[in-house]
Amino acid sequence: MLNFLLRRLGFGLIVLLLVTFFAFILVYLTGDPAVTLAGMDASPADVERIRAAYGLDQPLFVQYLQFLGNALQGDLGTSFRTKAPVGPLVLERLFITLQLVLVSMVISLGVGIPLGVLAATSRSRVLKSLVTGFSVLTVSTPAFWAGLILILVFADQLRLLPASGRGGPESFILPAITLSLYTVGLIIRLVRRSLSDELGSQYVLTGAAKGLARPRIVLRHALRNALIPTVTVVGLQLGYVVGGSIVVESIFAWPGIGSLMINSINTTDMPVVRAIVLVAGAAFVIINLLVDLSYAWLDPKVKIE
Amino acid sequence: MRKRVVAVLAAALIGLTACSGGGDSGGGQPAEGSRSISIGTPVDLDSFDPNVVPTGVGNMLKQQVIETLMTPDRQPLLAESWERLDDDQTWEFTLREGVKFTNGDDFNAETAKWSIERIMDENSENSSLASSFRNAVESVTAVDDHTLQIKTKGVIPDFLDIMPESYMLTPAVDELANFGQEVIGTGAYQLDSWSQDEKLTLVANESYWGDAPYFDEVVVRPIPESSVRATELRSGGVDVILGVAPQDFSVIDGGDTKLVDQLSVQSLRIHMNAGVAPFDDVRVRQAMNYGMDRETILATVLEGRGELMSQPAGPTIFGFNPDIDPYPYDPAKAAELLAEAGYSPENPAKVELQLQQDRFPGVQAVADAMVAQLNEVGFEVTATMNSSATFLSNFNTVGNGFMVISQEDNVTDLMPSNFSSLEDSYKRYNYANPEVDALIAAAQSEPDDAKREGIYQELNQLLHDDAPWVFMWNPMDAYGINTAVTGFAPDGVGFFYFRDLAGA
Numbered sequence: 001m002l003n004f005l006l007r008r009l010g011f012g013l014i015v016l017l018l019v020t021f022f023a024f025i026l027v028y029l030t031g032d033p034a035v036t037l038a039g040m041d042a043s044p045a046d047v048e049r050i051r052a053a054y055g056l057d058q059p060l061f062v063q064y065l066q067f068l069g070n071a072l073q074g075d076l077g078t079s080f081r082t083k084a085p086v087g088p089l090v091l092e093r094l095f096i097t098l099q100l101v102l103v104s105m106v107i108s109l110g111v112g113i114p115l116g117v118l119a120a121t122s123r124s125r126v127l128k129s130l131v132t133g134f135s136v137l138t139v140s141t142p143a144f145w146a147g148l149i150l151i152l153v154f155a156d157q158l159r160l161l162p163a164s165g166r167g168g169p170e171s172f173i174l175p176a177i178t179l180s181l182y183t184v185g186l187i188i189r190l191v192r193r194s195l196s197d198e199l200g201s202q203y204v205l206t207g208a209a210k211g212l213a214r215p216r217i218v219l220r221h222a223l224r225n226a227l228i229p230t231v232t233v234v235g236l237q238l239g240y241v242v243g244g245s246i247v248v249e250s251i252f253a254w255p256g257i258g259s260l261m262i263n264s265i266n267t268t269d270m271p272v273v274r275a276i277v278l279v280a281g282a283a284f285v286i287i288n289l290l291v292d293l294s295y296a297w298l299d300p301k302v303k304i305e
Numbered sequence: 306m307r308k309r310v311v312a313v314l315a316a317a318l319i320g321l322t323a324c325s326g327g328g329d330s331g332g333g334q335p336a337e338g339s340r341s342i343s344i345g346t347p348v349d350l351d352s353f354d355p356n357v358v359p360t361g362v363g364n365m366l367k368q369q370v371i372e373t374l375m376t377p378d379r380q381p382l383l384a385e386s387w388e389r390l391d392d393d394q395t396w397e398f399t400l401r402e403g404v405k406f407t408n409g410d411d412f413n414a415e416t417a418k419w420s421i422e423r424i425m426d427e428n429s430e431n432s433s434l435a436s437s438f439r440n441a442v443e444s445v446t447a448v449d450d451h452t453l454q455i456k457t458k459g460v461i462p463d464f465l466d467i468m469p470e471s472y473m474l475t476p477a478v479d480e481l482a483n484f485g486q487e488v489i490g491t492g493a494y495q496l497d498s499w500s501q502d503e504k505l506t507l508v509a510n511e512s513y514w515g516d517a518p519y520f521d522e523v524v525v526r527p528i529p530e531s532s533v534r535a536t537e538l539r540s541g542g543v544d545v546i547l548g549v550a551p552q553d554f555s556v557i558d559g560g561d562t563k564l565v566d567q568l569s570v571q572s573l574r575i576h577m578n579a580g581v582a583p584f585d586d587v588r589v590r591q592a593m594n595y596g597m598d599r600e601t602i603l604a605t606v607l608e609g610r611g612e613l614m615s616q617p618a619g620p621t622i623f624g625f626n627p628d629i630d631p632y633p634y635d636p637a638k639a640a641e642l643l644a645e646a647g648y649s650p651e652n653p654a655k656v657e658l659q660l661q662q663d664r665f666p667g668v669q670a671v672a673d674a675m676v677a678q679l680n681e682v683g684f685e686v687t688a689t690m691n692s693s694a695t696f697l698s699n700f701n702t703v704g705n706g707f708m709v710i711s712q713e714d715n716v717t718d719l720m721p722s723n724f725s726s727l728e729d730s731y732k733r734y735n736y737a738n739p740e741v742d743a744l745i746a747a748a749q750s751e752p753d754d755a756k757r758e759g760i761y762q763e764l765n766q767l768l769h770d771d772a773p774w775v776f777m778w779n780p781m782d783a784y785g786i787n788t789a790v791t792g793f794a795p796d797g798v799g800f801f802y803f804r805d806l807a808g809a
Binding site (some may be wrong): 039075163164253266268 | 504540694
């Protein structure tokens with residue numbers, strides 16, 4: 001167990017090293033940061049002065065090592081844009097995004113699991129096709145389109161919900177639904193497939209033969225087992241949901257890590273971009289690890305070595 | 306099952322709002338009896354510090370809190386009057402008395418001197434602001450408490466061009482933990498709270514030297530997506546929006562909301578690299594101007610919202626020459642000029658055009674139409690869309706044509722850095738014409754306003770003929786407001802004072 005953990009953490013570190021290195025190079029591909037920082041009116045001399053002031057005149061390799069050294073000491077640098085320390089800024093925005101992600105996960109599970117169960121157990125073919133159709137629709141609807149349509153309907157026409165911004169509980173509804181669309185569809189399919197498999201298995205037949213009520217068999221026994229793969233996928237999906245929040249946040253003017261990322265790229269605020277990549281990379285690594293561990297915990301047959 | 310899901314969801318939502326700190330409602334609920342207005346903008350402010358490069362709305366937002374010696378339209382603000390002394394090099398400003406900063410500091414000639422020297426600080430990151438002051442200001446003297454003298458480097462008749470950006474601060478800003486995120490000013494509003502990319506709240510400055518503003522509170526919300534901004538306006542989430550996209554015009558005009566138009570001082574133009582073929586030949590540059598039907602492109606893509614440019618200066622800029630007509634669309638003439646310059650269908654004039662995506666709505670459609678028309682007359686145009694960062698760093702290094710939409714609201718900003726080969730500037734794109742250099746130098750040292758205007762008009766004519774740019778158009782800025790809002794009159798750079806706004 002300990003061996004496994006150490007090995008996975010070691011791999012995680014390598015992944016993070018690679019991810020931050022690529023983030024470093026990719027930022028340069030979008031243009032010379034000194035030129036962007038200096039602005040359109042700057043003379044070549046101004047550009048050189050800014051390059052030196054931000055340490056951008058150092059070789060890329062040196063800059064990267066400096067970044068790594070500081071990051072190891074917990075210092076992610078200072079934002080070019082706001083002159084504020086990057087670490088607290090990124091964590092604050094990450095927290096705002098996680099609130100949204102959490103609500104969207106609650107919606108995904110709350111809608112996805114019951115519908116998945118319905119699709120797996122219902123005897124009505126119409127109902128089954130309706131649910132399947134719904135899951136295909138939600139999986140394949142692009143978030144930016146769905147978001148705008150939801151805004152048009154609920155904010156513009158019905159005036160029920162705010163169109164954008166972060167405020168009271170009502171302000172979570174539209175962005176969280178938009179963010180949950182893909183995962184809802186995914187969960188419906190997963191639950192439907194794995195529950196159907198479970199329902200065909202020996203222990204379900206045994207239960208039925210013993211005279212257990214059908215709802216009890218489905219919910220207490222089969223669903224529990226069917227949820228194991230769902231948990232795995234949902235956990236892995238969590239990282240992608242954070243990524244998807246970039247689109248959703250810019251539509252709904254949600255001040256989370258996604259909008260911070262976009263604004264930082266647009267203003268060539270490299271310390272912030274790097275920190276977000278580092279934090280997001282670390283989150284992926286940790287989530288993956290937790291998913292692996294939870295799998296073993298949910299299913300005693302799985303042994304971790 | 307369903308019921309329980311709803312209950313869980315509701316509980317989760319309530320729990321989350323509790324941890325998010327409650328109070329920050331998106332709409333910004335005002336306290337009872339107070340008047341609040343909210344404004345939706347495409348981007349947020351980065352910093353209140355004038356020495357940081359501003360975002361698109363940066364200068365406008367900053368100047369609600371930090372005041373300048375004169376307003377953008379050259380009206381008295383913290384300076385009550387000014388005059389040029391007899392040596393033509395010294396400007397004397399009489400400063401307003403009884404003005405206090407929000408921390409209680411007095412505004413006087415010493416703080417004004419300190420502020421101007423701060424703008425010129427060698428560590429300023431706002432190089433365009435810093436260099437415009439550094440190039441012009443020789444020394445600043447506080448003559449007495451309310452008299453400030455600025456000596457210019459030589460005779461600079463257009464010196465006042467830079468004064469609308471003379472941000473007046475108190476030395477106490479240096480003691481703030483993070484000046485830029487915090488601010489001290491003399492303006493009608495002061496900073497109440499700011500959560501970046503979410504909401505900036507300004508409240509009326511109770512010790513303001515002028516009339517108290519109508520609104521006690523102004524909430525500025527960055528809403529990047531233009532259609533969402535329009536929806537926020539229509540549904541009453543905000544009262545004013547900046548930057549309305551063409552597809553939302555019809556939605557906004559009607560009911561409780563209306564569209565406000567203002568011809569922008571911005572100009573859309575293509576800088577051509579005059580240092581390399583084919584643009585080293587004036588005939589090719591003219592052919593670019595004759596070869597595209599800008600009027601039709603403007604009418605179809607942007608619903609005619611803009612005015613065709615005839616010269617570098619826009620109609621509101623000093624030295625604008627009203628006698629110059631825009632280049633007409635004349636494909637035959639364009640083809641002829643190209644032939645004269647030695648280009649033919651077998652040997653077309655190759656243009657590599659760099660464009661910036663999202664710079665204005667419809668940029669792709671404009672580019673497509675342009676490319677098609679230019680290819681008709683014998684050019685071979687390839688157009689590349691860039692992100693804003695790539696766009697800037699590609700300047701002068703990639704391609705030979707560069708479509709820019711830029712904002713120069715006075716002749717000092719406009720002429721030297723764009724056209725004088727004596728300047729060390731990226732914008733010039735290797736353009737060098739001794740005649741132009743001479744005219745710019747002559748104008749810059751001519752103290753007589755009428756004569757100077759004449760020289761600038763001559764310069765505009767010369768630049769029209771020599772065509773270092775493809776002159777496209779001055780666009781129309783579109784704003785949306787709630788019909789209950791009065792006093793909203795932005796100028797050509799999108800500037801307006803929140804203190805001028807009122808409610809019906």
